[in-house]
Amino acid sequence: MKAKIIITPKKAVLDPQGKTVQNALEHMGYSGIQGVHVGKYLEIDLAPGSDREAARKALDEASHRFLSNPIIEDYRLEIVD
Amino acid sequence: MRFAVIQFPASNCDQDAVHALRHCFAQDADLVWHKDTDLRGADAVIVPGGFSYGDYLRCGAIARFSPVMAAVQRFAAEGGHVLGICNGFQVLCESGLLPGALIRNRSLQFRCEHIHLRTVTPNSPFTRATPAERILRIPIAHGEGCFFADEPTLARLRANNQVLWEYCDAQGRVTDDANPNGSIQNIAGICNETRNVAGLMPHPERACEAILGSDHGRSIFEGLLATLRERAVPAAPVPAAIAA
Numbered sequence: 001m002k003a004k005i006i007i008t009p010k011k012a013v014l015d016p017q018g019k020t021v022q023n024a025l026e027h028m029g030y031s032g033i034q035g036v037h038v039g040k041y042l043e044i045d046l047a048p049g050s051d052r053e054a055a056r057k058a059l060d061e062a063s064h065r066f067l068s069n070p071i072i073e074d075y076r077l078e079i080v081d
Numbered sequence: 082m083r084f085a086v087i088q089f090p091a092s093n094c095d096q097d098a099v100h101a102l103r104h105c106f107a108q109d110a111d112l113v114w115h116k117d118t119d120l121r122g123a124d125a126v127i128v129p130g131g132f133s134y135g136d137y138l139r140c141g142a143i144a145r146f147s148p149v150m151a152a153v154q155r156f157a158a159e160g161g162h163v164l165g166i167c168n169g170f171q172v173l174c175e176s177g178l179l180p181g182a183l184i185r186n187r188s189l190q191f192r193c194e195h196i197h198l199r200t201v202t203p204n205s206p207f208t209r210a211t212p213a214e215r216i217l218r219i220p221i222a223h224g225e226g227c228f229f230a231d232e233p234t235l236a237r238l239r240a241n242n243q244v245l246w247e248y249c250d251a252q253g254r255v256t257d258d259a260n261p262n263g264s265i266q267n268i269a270g271i272c273n274e275t276r277n278v279a280g281l282m283p284h285p286e287r288a289c290e291a292i293l294g295s296d297h298g299r300s301i302f303e304g305l306l307a308t309l310r311e312r313a314v315p316a317a318p319v320p321a322a323i324a325a
Contacts, residue, residue, distance in 0.1 A: 009184075013229055014263055016189050040138075066146065069139055069175065071182040072229055 001046040003059050004078045007068045008039035042067060052079055082309045084110040085123035087153065087169075089144045094130030094167065098286045102127075105289040106302055115147040124309050125162040126153055128169030130222070130284060140183060140225050141171035150176055162206060162305060163278045167223055170270070170280030178278050179271055180238065181230035187263025191224040195295065196261050198269055198283060199249040202242045205272050207279045210304035216253045217246075217297040219283040221261055226282035228264035228271075238271060246270040246281055 009015045015037055022036040046055050056079050068075040086098045095112055102110035113120060115133075120126060133144035144150065150172070157163050157178055165173035173179045186192060198217040200208045211217065230238065238244050246269040250259040260267045262282070270281025285298025 012231065013184060014187060014227060016185055016187050016263070020189060066142065067138070069142065069182055071231070072184055 001048075001050055001052065001055070002080050003042075003044040003046060003055060004080060005042040005044065005059070005063055005067060006039060006076045006078075007042070007063075007073050008037050008075075010072055010074055013072045039073070046079075055079060082108050082124040082306060082313070083122060084108055084125050084127055085113045085120045086110055086127045086129055087115065087149055088112045088129075089115045089131065089133035089147060089172075091133055091135055092129050092131035092168070094284065094286065097284070098127045098129045098166070101286040101289045101298075101302065105299065106306060108306070113149060115144065115149050118148050118152055120149075120152050120156055123156075123161075124313065125164070125305060126156060127286075128153070128163065128165040128172050128280075129286075130167030130169060133168055133172060136168075136225070139171075139175065140168060141173075141175040144168075144172045145175040154178065157273075157278050160275070160277055162309065164207065164301075164305065165278075165280035166284055166286060167221075167226070167282055170282055171225070173278060173280045179273055179280050180234050180243075181228055181268075181271065183225055183282070184227045184229050185225050186223070186227050186261070191222075192226075192261045193220070193222040194261070195220050196269075196283060197249050197251055197253070197259060198246045199253050199255060201244050201247055204242055205245055205276045205279060206305045206308035207270075207272065207301050208245050208304060210307060211300040214253075215297075215300070216249065216251065217283075217285075217288075217300075218251075218295045219285055219288045219298050220295070221283045223262070223282055226262040226264065228262075228268045228282075230265065235265065238268075241274055243271050243274065243276075244268050245272055245279060246283070 018036040272279040288295040288298030
């Protein structure tokens with residue numbers, strides 16, 4: 001079982017990295033791109049036999065306290081087999 | 082006065098802070114390792130610049146959970162004075178001791194240069210010794226110093242006069258061109274509501290001697306020292322003759 005956590009900058013926060021990647025994509029001729037947001041992806045391996053709901057609860061807390069900064073980032077947590 | 086200068090793995094301005102405190106201000110300054118849980122009777126704490134824990138995850142995010150930070154949190158809660166410089170500012174924001182967050186510079190560049198600072202208010206230990214009209218010329222060296230706070234937080238910071246320093250030009254004008262990193266409202270440094278904890282991205286400890294190109298950082302430490310001395314002097318006992 002794994003946890004997958006995707007962290008992205010909040011919409012209200014300046015994202016110069018996303019903007020620069022967007023400009024580069026447009027420059028390369030990729031059209032129709034409205035916005036790019038560069039974030040982080042964490043993959044966490046869970047010990048065999050972990051309780052799915054307990055893991056979700058603990059990692060949700062960890063994502064809020066530590067893995068993301070709620071002032072500037074949003075996160076999405078997913079537990080997969 | 083005794084200063085505790087916190088040392089995380091990959092702090093790199095810890096020695097600069099110790100040097101400034103010892104040699105420019107003749108104070109005691111001890112390095113306190115991140116695994117320590119005791120500030121050893123310090124009168125004030127400096128959280129120095131650097132790249133604590135390699136800036137992994139987010140600047141300051143891992144340092145904030147190191148054992149020594151629990152002691153710094155307690156120290157601050159009891160009214161102790163804490164100054165976070167550069168990465169130290171990031172650590173204090175991550176730890177919730179200061180509001181807001183510091184993100185990647187607008188330019189995406191690491192900026193290493195002297196900038197100008199306007200002191201917004203003398204109403205803090207860190208700004209009280211800086212004459213209102215003096216524009217400070219102090220170095221910065223950071224890639225992630227763009228201060229961000231949401232609207233309600235900004236409104237609160239301004240209402241409580243917690244913004245201590247703003248980036249400005251040599252004439253003191255707060256302009257977008259003078260903003261080296263895209264910080265919201267040119268904010269370079271702030272304090273907490275009780276005004277005993279402050280953080281700023283520029284490096285006053287690297288600007289305490291003319292030989293380093295500027296000694297404009299001195300007034301920040303001089304203000305803090307004046308406050309610490311006042312706190313250290315117990316209220317004078319009322320002479321018996323008067324008390325009677």
